[in-house]
Amino acid sequence: MDLVRESSFAQYLTRQGIEQGIEQGLRESILAVLETRFGVPASHPYTARIENVYDAQRLKELLRGAVQAGSLDAFGQLLDE
Numbered sequence: 001m002d003l004v005r006e007s008s009f010a011q012y013l014t015r016q017g018i019e020q021g022i023e024q025g026l027r028e029s030i031l032a033v034l035e036t037r038f039g040v041p042a043s044h045p046y047t048a049r050i051e052n053v054y055d056a057q058r059l060k061e062l063l064r065g066a067v068q069a070g071s072l073d074a075f076g077q078l079l080d081e
Contacts, residue, residue, distance in 0.1 A: 019056065026059035027051060033066040040072065049079060 030050055034040040040047070053059055062078065069075040 023054060023056050023059055026056060026063055027053070030059065030063050030066050033063065034072070034075065037066070037069075038072040038075075046072075046076065046079060 027050055031040070031042070031047060034044075034046065035042075050059075050062065053062065065075055065078040069078065
């Protein structure tokens with residue numbers, strides 16, 4: 001029984017690690033797009049706000065928004081939603 005519990009816990013930790021990696025990759029992609037398109041430096045206030053998003057679905061929305069936004073202000077409105 002302990003082996004089953006340990007195996008389940010190890011799988012849980014693996015899934016958590018993968019999810020965190022995906023989220024971090026999305027954050028980095030958003031920041032790269034914002035830097036490329038709008039010249040947003042790492043010190044910009046949006047950077048901290050993006051770093052505090054921990055939902056992969058929301059991060060995907062923000063990435064799409066960063067690619068499609070006509071301006072940094074338009075992206076900021078999406079970030080405020």
